[in-house]
Each structure stands twice: as structure tokens, then as C-alpha cells.
Amino acid sequence: MLGESIRLRSSGIGVRYIERFPVKGAVVMTTIVDVARMANVSVSTVSHVMNGTKKVSDGTRLRVENAIRTSNFTPHPVARSLRSGRTKSIGLIASDTGQYIFGQMIAEVERGTRRAGQTLLLANSDEDREQEKKVVQTLLDHRVDGMIIAPVADSDPEIFERCAAAGCPVVVIDRTSEPGFDQVGIDNRSAMSSLTKHLIDIGHTDIALIAGDLGVWTIQERIVGFRQALQDAAVPSLHGEVIPTERGLVDGQSEIEILLQREPRPTAIIASSGLLTLGALRAFRSQNLSVPEDIAFVSFDGVMNSEFFEPKLTCFIHPVERIGQEAISLLQRRLADPQAPAETVQVPGALFHGTSCGCDGTVPLILEVSSSSD
């Protein structure tokens, strides 16, 4: 059949042949029935041998195992799923899979699923509430065994309800504010608090936080940490300010430029995310301000290749890989024991002491772990 040439049409001139493209897809796969026939047993026996669901005598088991091996049979996962109701696949929804921070995380989640013999369905919510709703539904339709979601800023609570209704366990990433869910993130408050405290410790009294989108829960938490540090310092004449930016994936450059033109301008600036850090650096450049001489700068998140920046960023580093690992391990635990109590994991990040804060390095930069979890 393959490569057979067929007559297409005959014209007046002669006969025209075309080579038929090798037709693939007509491959017959060996099924459990074939195996059963080979081993002279019933299909149920084969199934029991494969799954160990029932005792089978040594003799027949050997025969079956042999038949499986010589025919190198693998059970059809689709058929298996249909009967068992389990797909051995898990879904991962990120708001922007192209972002570097998510790429790292995705890689860890993928590794985890692969190790567990599951497959990973990846979907992107494009940082859009409706899109997120749609992809959640798609993954539910596909009957994934579980889901890991990095929710968009203003995500619809309905998505969680739908998952619950479908009996699909969910692990929430980044946010740790959904009661009753397994979730993993960082301690936004104490991390931001540490950064702020460091600036205060080295003498700054006019600090601005480039906050980002105030509607996002993690941003709100970071602001709380910022305010807490200011309050704890109890320094008179200490002035702190929170600068919001436009919503969405913006670097906030224009907002920061306006801030920098103020008189007097703040002596230190904190950027609340990696993207805002880039915006800040752009703004410094456009205003011809050098860091840390003209202004001190620290950032909440590292940015890629910042080792080549001048100056080096003093920053909190987001433990992305660790978050991915914890997420998939939480999900596996939940799948193994659906009734376990919901767990919230806050993974520790790290502080990197660069030169952008402008201190001589003698003032320590310490991540204080907040003991209160409220």
C-alpha cells in the first residue's frame, strides 16, 4: 500500500501518475485482546496481571507477562481513562507562560509530573479573567486529575467553585489567600519589610515604593510589609510613600519619571516586581540619575542577567523553582489523600546584597521571618 502509485487521470497526451504520499495513521495497535489471545486467557486476567488487582497464579501470570513483552503492548491510556475516570494528567495554568519567572516554574512542575508518570497540560490565561475561566473549563472537560493555577489579578472565584464541583483538586500558586485551598507562595510582607528596613537602617528617611497594580493581592501584601517596617522603625520625620502604576503588564516607567522630577525627590526607591525594576532602571537612565549616587534603589524581585548590570541590584529573589516544586508536591499529596487538610506553604526566598542600595556593605541585610501568619 505504501508508496503505491495510482493512476489519477488520463489526458489526450498520455497517462499521468502521481506518487501517493505514504499514508500513515493506518497502523493497527495491539490491544489487550491480542495479548489475551496470545496467552490463552481472558482479557480480565490480563488486566489483573497488569494492575495487580487480583491474585493470579504464577503460571498464567508468567504467560501473560511474556505475551505483553513479546507484543510490546502498552495499554491505551484513553480507554483506560474512560473506564477508570482518572486521566493521569494534570493541568497547569499560568497567566503568562512566556515570562521567565513562569518558565522556571513550569519546568519544575513538568519534572514533577513526569516523575509521577503523569502528563502535563499547559494553558495560558493571558492575564485575562475570561480567558482564565475558559481554559479552566477546558482542562476540566479534559478531566485532568488535578490543577495548578497561578491566578490572574482579578480572577473569578467561580473557577475555584467549578473545580470543586467537578471534584478536581486545585493548588493555587503565588497567592496564599484562598481559605480551604492548597496553596504556595512567599511571605510577601516580611520580604518587603526587610528591604524597607535596610533602607531605613542606612539612613534613608524619604522612601517611595513603586507598588504596581493595587488590585493584586500579592502587591497589597507587599505594601503592608512596607508600612509595617516604617512603623516599626519609629523614626521621626520618616516619610514613606506608595506609588501605584497603571494596571496590567506595564513597567511603570512614566509614573517613576514623574516621581523623579518632584522636588525634593525621594532618596530611595523600592520596585515591587521584576517588571517595575526594569521600568525604574529605564526611568533612572532617562532622567540621567545614577544609582546609588543620586538615588538608592532596591527591588523586590531579581531580573534576569542582572549580574551584568551596573550597579548590581540589591534585591529579594523570588524562589521560583522551589515554588514549582512545592506546588506539584502539594498536588500529589492531595491526589494520594483527598481528605487531607488544606495546606498553605510559604517558601523562603533570599536577599541579594548588591551595590544599588548604596550602603558600604557593613549594614546587614536580613530576611526577617514573620512569625505571625495573620
Place this chain on the structure above:
Amino acid sequence: MLGESIRLRSSGIGVRYIERFPVKGAVVMTTIVDVARMANVSVSTVSHVMNGTKKVSDGTRLRVENAIRTSNFTPHPVARSLRSGRTKSIGLIASDTGQYIFGQMIAEVERGTRRAGQTLLLANSDEDREQEKKVVQTLLDHRVDGMIIAPVADSDPEIFERCAAAGCPVVVIDRTSEPGFDQVGIDNRSAMSSLTKHLIDIGHTDIALIAGDLGVWTIQERIVGFRQALQDAAVPSLHGEVIPTERGLVDGQSEIEILLQREPRPTAIIASSGLLTLGALRAFRSQNLSVPEDIAFVSFDGVMNSEFFEPKLTCFIHPVERIGQEAISLLQRRLADPQAPAETVQVPGALFHGTSCGCDGTVPLILEVSSSSD
């Protein structure tokens, strides 16, 4: 049923109760049978209405559509796949999904599948030949309708045969050297040739190419482009050299350091990949060489956030998004028409003229499109 408390065991002391965790997963989904009953038709009719596989009278079609809507029924994809043999899912295998360059590509592929109503199975080959073989098999077992593979350096040809045998169309990414396959990549030769030519044009006569792993096809192509440019220049006393590095994901810093300590050292260096670019920058720093004063530098690939580097990199920029888009569109075409001739797409990249090459900017940097495709 939910939250019902059940007696567990009675001891001598009394009766012990535990609260049963709300049992999820016992949700009954509405099936095509329910819809058929609601609309007073047979299941086959419902199916035909959904798929448009047969003419159904307006009256009954309306009844069926109504029933579907009010019960908001969605067909079980697993059951559908089992019967139809198609899963409406496609697989993507990358050698390191965490790398930024792949992240961008994955995002594009995901978008493409989503638009087509398919789901994306993501797997990582960890830049390992055996791992790659394994994940290919896994995806085949899952009966993906098609696959996009960014193969590892020394990938086993068997994986392609297996896909072909299973009737699963494959699009190869990055490499464009597999005859008979749909594939997409860049024109490595002409891109590298352009970079080399630029260095020659501005007067360099001692140029070293930090090549990377010589076993990788794309690297070999870039070397060909390098040599071609040297030859075409026909400048006497022109000296070009190819420096290989250790295999695997290494930045080549140590190799480059050794090179830089030579007397006389090359006057210009080309890095053949983004990772090697980072290694080169590290080496320059450790040897206290400044670019472009002490040595000129251009790189084959951009690296993230290089806008903040000093100096700015003169480089060829890999069109990752475009590659992802082309890959998924090739696959869709193949799925629509399995017999179409195999297509190889070379997408154009771009050159960025920074300051690291050390020219005054008056010498043009032009990407020459090679007309010969051999």
C-alpha cells in the same frame, strides 16, 4: 451526603464520630444519554446535531440544541477520543522548557493550539537522548494528534521513525536538516556570515568564534557561515579560528579565559549562542578587559535585558516567537492535509547594531539572505 457524619467504631467508653471530609469527585456529569432523553430523540441524533455529520430536521435540531443548552452538556473528550481515534491534543517537546528562549516559543505554540481548540501536552527532554525517547513514547501513547519537537543535540533518529509508524505527524524545530519532515528554523549560515563580515569590514583580521558543542547541527551550520565569510572576504593575513567548548549547557567561560590570555589575543570575538555570550562577558570581566576598547565582541543571540548592559551588544536576534508560530501553523496544515509535501521554513531574524563591535556606526550591518539552500 456531603459532610454527613458517620459512625466509625464503638469502644467501651462510648461512640466516636468523625466528620467526613466533603467527598468530592462523586459528581454525576450529564451525558449524551441524558440529553437524548430530554429532547426525546436517540443518542445518535444528538451526536449528529453536535457534529453536523448528518442532516437533522429543523424541529428536532432545535429541541436537541435546547436540551444541550439547558443541561449545559459538554461531550466527554475521553470518550470521544476513544471512538474517533483523535484526541485534539498536540505535544510539545523542548530540551529545556525553563530556558527563556523556549518559554517564548512555548507561549506561542500554546496560543496556536488554544485557538484551534486543542490542548497542549508539554514535556521536557532535559537535553538528554534517553529522556527524549521516553517522552516521545509517552506522548505517542497518549495519542496526541501531532507533535512539535525541538530535538536534543544527539537525538536518536528512532524517535522520528516511531512517530511515523504511529501515524503522528511531527514538526521539527531549530534544526532544518531532517529530510521529509516539516521543520522550521533560521538561516544559521547567513546570519553568522553577516556578523563575521561586519567584523572584517571594520578592519579585524584576527577573529575567534566561540562555537559551542560541535556535535550540534545548528552549531555546525554557524561554523560554515563563519568560514564562508572569511573566505569571501579574500583578505590576506585574515585569521579566523573556531573554539569549541565542553558539551552540554555550559557558558564556556573557562575556555574563553584561556583564549584571552593568549599572546597575541584575537582582536574580535563572536559568541555562537546566548549562553556563550554570558560566558564571554564573564570572561571579559574576570580578565579585566573592556569591550570594545580592548576587544570587539558580537554575539549570535540576544540575551535578556541586555539593554542595560554596558556596552550594548551587537547581535543577531533569534526570532523565537515567529518560530513558535510557524511551527504550530505547519502542524495545523499537516493535520488538515496529511499528504501535503514536507515543508522547511527558515524564518528571518534581525541584527541589532550595538556598541560592542566597536565601530562608529557608519559601517552597515546587513543580514545577507543566502540564496543557495544547500
Place this chain on the structure above:
DNA sequence: TATTGTGAGAAAAACGATTCGCTGCTTAAT
């Protein structure tokens, strides 16, 4: 001896769709 139990396997019923073939019934063609 009659009953009960037990263990190994076979048979059959799901799972939820698609798809082939058949049945009446109406309409067109001979």
C-alpha cells in the same frame, strides 16, 4: 454425605461517545 468456603479465571457490564446500517415514509422516476 451434604454443606460451605475458597481460589483462579472467565464472562459480561460498564465508561460515553461515534458511526454504520436499517427502517419506515415520503417523493420522484419509469
Place this chain on the structure above:
DNA sequence: ATTAAGCAGCGAATCGTTTTTCTCACAATA
């Protein structure tokens, strides 16, 4: 008037497993 064709819809087979139930032979117990 008789046959052929077309239409709308139904019933049943099918995809490849898992899982429940049934059978049958043999051993153990009363």
C-alpha cells in the same frame, strides 16, 4: 402503478480498557 431513491431518525456495534459478577472445581468443615 410500481420501483427507486431520498430523508429523518433509531438501534446497535464499536473503541480498549476496568471492574463487578458468575462459574466451576476442589478442599475443608459439620
